[in-house]
Amino acid sequence: MKLIFLPSVLLVISNVHAFLYNELVQYIDSHKEEYVEVLRDWVEVESDSSDVLRRSDLHRMMEITAQKLRSLGGNVELVDIGEQELLDGQTLALPKVVTAQFGNDPDKTTVCIYGHVDVQPAKMEDGWDTDPYNLTDLGGNLYGRGASDNKAPVLAWIHAVEAYQALSMELPVNVKFVIEGMEETGSNGLDAMILAQQDTFFSDVDYIIISDCSWLSRRPALTYGTRGNTYFFAEVEGPNKDLHSGVYGGTVIEPMTDLIGILDTLISPSGKILIPGIREAVAPLSDEEWKMYQDIEFDIDDYKSKIGVSQLMYNNKVDLLAHRWRYPTVSIHGIEGAFSASGSKTVIPAKVTAKFSIRQVPNMDPAMVKKQVTDYLHSVFAKRKSPNKLKVTMIIGAKPWLADPSHPLYEAGKVAVKRVFGVEPDLIREGGTIPIARTFQDVTGKSIIMLPIGGFDDGLHSQNEKISRYNYVEGTKLFATYLNEVAQIKRSKV
Ligand SMILES: *[C@@H]1O[C@H](CO)[C@@H](O)[C@H](O)[C@H]1NC(C)=O
Ligand SMILES: [Zn+2]
Numbered sequence: 450m451k452l453i454f455l456p457s458v459l460l461v462i463s464n465v466h467a468f469l470y471n472e473l474v475q476y477i478d479s480h481k482e483e484y485v486e487v488l489r490d491w492v493e494v495e496s497d498s499s500d501v502l503r504r505s506d507l508h509r510m511m512e513i514t515a516q517k518l519r520s521l522g523g524n525v526e527l528v529d530i531g532e533q534e535l536l537d538g539q540t541l542a543l544p545k546v547v548t549a550q551f552g553n554d555p556d557k558t559t560v561c562i563y564g565h566v567d568v569q570p571a572k573m574e575d576g577w578d579t580d581p582y583n584l585t586d587l588g589g590n591l592y593g594r595g596a597s598d599n600k601a602p603v604l605a606w607i608h609a610v611e612a613y614q615a616l617s618m619e620l621p622v623n624v625k626f627v628i629e630g631m632e633e634t635g636s637n638g639l640d641a642m643i644l645a646q647q648d649t650f651f652s653d654v655d656y657i658i659i660s661d662c663s664w665l666s667r668r669p670a671l672t673y674g675t676r677g678n679t680y681f682f683a684e685v686e687g688p689n690k691d692l693h694s695g696v697y698g699g700t701v702i703e704p705m706t707d708l709i710g711i712l713d714t715l716i717s718p719s720g721k722i723l724i725p726g727i728r729e730a731v732a733p734l735s736d737e738e739w740k741m742y743q744d745i746e747f748d749i750d751d752y753k754s755k756i757g758v759s760q761l762m763y764n765n766k767v768d769l770l771a772h773r774w775r776y777p778t779v780s781i782h783g784i785e786g787a788f789s790a791s792g793s794k795t796v797i798p799a800k801v802t803a804k805f806s807i808r809q810v811p812n813m814d815p816a817m818v819k820k821q822v823t824d825y826l827h828s829v830f831a832k833r834k835s836p837n838k839l840k841v842t843m844i845i846g847a848k849p850w851l852a853d854p855s856h857p858l859y860e861a862g863k864v865a866v867k868r869v870f871g872v873e874p875d876l877i878r879e880g881g882t883i884p885i886a887r888t889f890q891d892v893t894g895k896s897i898i899m900l901p902i903g904g905f906d907d908g909l910h911s912q913n914e915k916i917s918r919y920n921y922v923e924g925t926k927l928f929a930t931y932l933n934e935v936a937q938i939k940r941s942k943v
Contacts, residue, residue, distance in 0.1 A: 467618075468618075468621065468933045469616060469618060470868070470930065470933075472616050472618075473612050473613070473616065473618075473926065473929050473930070474926055476612050476615060476616055477608070477612055477922060477925050477926050477929065478922070480608070480612075481918065481921075481922045484604065484605075484608055484921060484922065484925065485584075485586065485591060485918070485921075487517075487604055488584060488591060488593075488596065488600060488601055488604055488921070489584040489593075490513070491510070491513065491566070491595070491600045491604065492582060492583075492584045492593035492594065492595055492596055492600060493582055493583065493584070494506050494509055494510045494513065494582075495568075495582050495594075496509075496510035496566055496567045496568050496595065496630065497567070497568055497569070497570050497571075497594075497633075498544070498567035498568070498630060498631050498632070498633050498634045499569070499570055499633060499634050500570060501535065501541055504541060504542070504544075507544045507567055507630050508542075508544055508545075510544070510566050510567070510630060511527060511544045511545050511546075511547055511566070511628075511630050512527070514547045514566050514603070514628050515527050515547045515549075517607060518547065518549040518607065518626060519549075521551070521607070521610060521611055521614060522551070522614070523549040523550060523551050523610075523626070524549065524550040524551075525547065525548070525549045525550075526547070526548045526549075527545040527546075527547055528545055528546045528547075528548055528642060528646075529545055530543050530545065530546055530637075530638035530639065530641065530642045531543055531638055531641075533631075533637055533638070543630075543631060543637055543638045544567070544629070544630030544631060545630075546627060546628065546629050546630070546638075546639065546642055547626065547627075547628040547629075548625065548626065548627055548628075548646075548650055549625065549626040549628075550623070550624070550625050550626075551610055551620060551623065551624040551625075552620050552622075552623040552624065553623055553653075554623060555653075557620075557621070557622050557623050557936065558622045558623070558655045558656070558935060558936055558938065559622060559623040559624075559625060559653050559654050559655050559656075560622050560623070560624055560625065560654070560655065560656045560657070560658055560932070560935055561625040561626070561627060561651070561654040561656070561657050561658070561895075562606050562624065562625065562626050562627070562657075562658045562659075562660070563626075563627050563628075563629075563657060563658070563659045563661070563885065563889070564599050564602060564603035564606065564626070564627075564628050564629075564659075564660060564661060565599045565603075565628065565629045565630065565631075565632035565633070565661065566595070566599070566600055566603060566628055566629075566630055567595075567629070567630040567631060567632055567633050567634075568594045568595035568598070568600075568633060569594065569595075569598070569633050569909075569910045571594035571912075571914070575912055576912045577912050577913055578592075578912075578913055579592050579593075579913075581593060581594040581914070582594060584596065586918075589917055589918050589919065590915040590916070590917050590918070591915055591916055591917070591918060591921065592913055592914065592915040593914065593915070594914055595914070596907075596914055596915055596916045597663070597903040597904070597907035597908075597909055597914055597915065597916040597920075598661070598903065598907070598909040598910065598914065599632070599660070599661045601902075601903075601916045601920075601921045601924070602660040602661065602901075602902055602903065602924065603628060603660075604921075605660075605902060605921060605924045605925040605928050606626070606660065606928050607626075608925045608928075609925055609928035609929040609932060610624055610932075612925070612929050613929065613932070620932065621932055621933045621935070621936035622932055622935055622936045623653075624932065625650070625654060627650075632661070632885070635884075636884065636885055639885065639888075640888050640892075643888060643889065643892050643893070644892055647892055647893060651892075651893045651895075654893065654895055655895065655896075656858055656895060656896055656897070656898065656935065657889045657893070657895050657896070657897045657898075658897070658898055658899075658900055658931075659883070659885070659886060659889075659897060659898070659899045659900070660899070660900050660901055660902060660924075660928075661883060661899075661901075662675075662879055662883065662899055662901040662903065663901050663903035663904060663905055663907055663909065664875070664877075664901055664902075664903065664904060664905050665745065665746070665747060665875055665877045665905055666745075666746040666747060666748070666875065666905050667746070667904075667905070668746045668872060668874065668875050669866045669869075669870050669872065669874045669875070669902075669927070670874050670875040670876070670877045670901060671854065671859055671862045671863070671866070671874045671875075671876055671877070671898065671899070671900060671901075672877050672878060672879055672899035672900075672901055673851065673852040673853070673854040673859065673876060673877075673878060673898075673899070674774065674775065674811075674849065674850060674851040674852065674878035674879070675849060675850045675878065675879040675880075675881060675882055675883045675886060675887075675899075676774065676775075676777075676808040676809055676810055676849050676878075676879070676880055676881065676882055677808070677809030677810070677813075677815065677846075677847040677848040677849035677850070677882055677884075677887070678806055678807070678808055678809060678845055678847045678882045679806060679807045679809060679815050679818050679819065679822075679843055679845060679846050679847070680804070680805075680806040680843065680844050680845035681803075681804070681805050681806065681807070681822060681841060681842065681843050681844070682802050682803070682804060682840075682841070682842045682844060683708065683711065683712070683802065683803045683805070683826060683839065683840070683841050684800065684801070684802040684803075684839070684840045684841075684842075685704040685705075685707045685708045685711075685800070685801055685802075685830075685837050685838070685839050686704060686799070686800040686837060686838045686840070687701065687702065687703065687704040687707075687799055687800070687836070687837040687838075688701060688704075688797070688799045689799065690799050691796050691797065691798055691799050692796070692797040692799065693795060693796070693797070694795040694796065694797050695795055697797060698795075698797060701797065702835050702836055702837060703797050704798060704799065704800060704801050704837050705784075705787065705797070705798055705801050707830065707833060707835050707837050707839070708784065708801050708803055710829075710833060711826050711829050711830050711833075711839070712781055712803055712805070714825075714826075714829045715779045715781070715805065716778075716779040719762070720762045720772070720778070722777060722778070722779055722807075724779075724807075724821055724822055724825045725821065725825060726817070726821045727777060727807070727813065727818065727821060728777075730812055730813045730814070730817070731775075731776060731777060731810055731811075731812070731813065732775075732810070732811045732812050734771055734775070738771075738775070739767055741854075741876055742766065742767040742770045742771060743766070743767060744875075745766070745770060745875045745876075745877065746875060747766050747769070747770060749761070749764070749765075749766060749769065752769075773880045774810075774877070774878035774879065774880050775810050775811075775878060776810060777807055777808050777809060777810050777813060778807070778808050779805060779806075779807050780805060780806055780807075780808075781803065781804075781805045782804045782805060782806065783803075783804045784801050784802065784803050784804070785801065785802040785804065786798050786799075786800050786801040786802055787801050806845070807822070808880065808882075809847065809848060809849045810849050811849055811851050813849070814848075815843070815846030815847070815848060816846065818843075818846075819843040819846065822841065822843070823841045823843075826839065826841050827839060827841070847882050847884045847887070848884075848887050849882075849887070850883070850886040850887040850890060850897070851878075852896065852897060852898065852899075854876045856896060856898075857938040857939075858896055858897075858898040858935070858938070859876070859898060861931065861934035861935050861937065861938060862874065862898060862900055862931065862934070864934050865927055865930040865931040865933075865934045866927065868930050869923060869926045869927045869930055870923065870927075879899075883899075886899070900927070900928075900931060902916075902920050902921070902923075902924025902927060902928075903916060903920065904916065904917055904920050907920075
């Protein structure tokens with residue numbers, strides 16, 4: 450670590466703009482009640498992107514975000530990203546994407562912060578203890594839909610910029626924002642917007658920062674990878690209508706039996722993926738990674754009790770974390786067309802469609818996985834000599850994202866975490882998919898860091914979502930500090 454700290458210290462000394470850490474911390478601490486109040490105003494807006502009836506709230510949320518950024522003197526735009534086509538053929542305006550810019554000094558590094566202000570649905574009837582849209586301050590936690598995902602982190606970034614301004618400290622880097630309102634339903638329209646602004650808004654961006662994830666434990670974390678996902682439909686079609694099992698059972702070759710038969714060949718009971726070629730494509734676990742996983746704070750018993758299981762697929766920390774983050778897995782989600790109501794019905798379904806997904810990791814390629822899965826299922830199906838018809842389609846093919854945790858962006862993150870929290874961060878990955886990271890990387894070619902401030906138990910997408918006051922306020926300090934640390938990175942393009 451000494452080697453990493455040294456250049457940074459030398460640069461700070463030669464830097465003309467003083468970084469007043471204590472003043473920033475003091476300022477942030479003395480404004481935390483205001484931060485909570487702004488979060489209250491933001492949580493109050495039911496900006497649920499999945500509910501078309503809430504679209505006016507979502508538009509309002511984008512306006513509020515733009516206004517907040519404008520009030521700090523940012524160069525703010527609301528970018529029209531077109532319309533969304535609904536299932537019934539009607540169209541609906543997508544929420545505009547808010548872009549903002551603070552500073553355009555060509556001698557400075559430019560960071561672009563990505564975030565979203567739309568939320569997952571939430572209703573009292575879902576089992577919330579408090580009104581999800583009335584921020585509730587209980588035991589040091591701020592409960593409300595969107596509190597952690599992703600409104601408080603977006604506000605923390607804005608407040609970090611505000612703190613510099615209030616103290617008349619020059620921003621150490623140019624800061625841009627890209628805030629969208631469709632993240633929870635697949636970032637509709639954002640890819641096209643990034644592509645369209647590749648040579649304009651994004652042209653001078655050096656680094657992209659995403660704070661749309663959480664820590665793994667009480668220890669702060671830096672996230673350097675997310676899994677991708679491929680999602681498949683496997684349809685088996687037989688008779689021209691549903692049949693009575695008393696009348697036809699024993700004479701027809703049933704689609705459901707065929708389907709269950711082939712599904713059972715995807716993965717072994719011990720979690721081994723049986724589709725040829727998939728395991729071979731996975732990057733091997735290096736000794737370095739193994740050591741990193743060893744150092745991560747993770748309580749297996751806690752994890753088991755949280756999800757209510759007595760046994761997991763693996764019983765040591767490294768295997769569990771590795772299989773959660775850096776190995777692929779097959780999950781079977783459902784069967785459309787199957788009888789699923791309560792009670793009994795002696796039906797032979799004529800056509801059934803299985804839905805399953807395979808999480809993607811380096812060096813898997815979704816296009817290759819599509820071929821591997823399709824070929825394999827057809828070959829397994831052929832062995833059954835069934836007269837039924839099998840059709841396999843891949844409907845999602847999202848690539849994984851992986852950064853180098855020793856990249857200067859991450860070294861800057863380690864220094865900032867150490868300064869604010871007094872500990873080294875865990876270096877973690879996400880088992881889930883954040884496709885926008887990969888899009889940013891592929892389209893802009895810029896390096897990305899995921900810098901989370903959400904707690905491990907924030908309950909994203911779940912009942913009683915919250916962010917703690919601690920994470921919100923200390924997270925604001927982390928972001929303010931990080932801006933200074935990023936400015937110390939030597940720019941390669943100069
Ligand atoms: C939010 O909750 C507080 C405390 O329970 C209550 O006093 C207030 O009226 C609520 N506000 C709204 C808008 O429902
Ligand atoms: Zn999110």
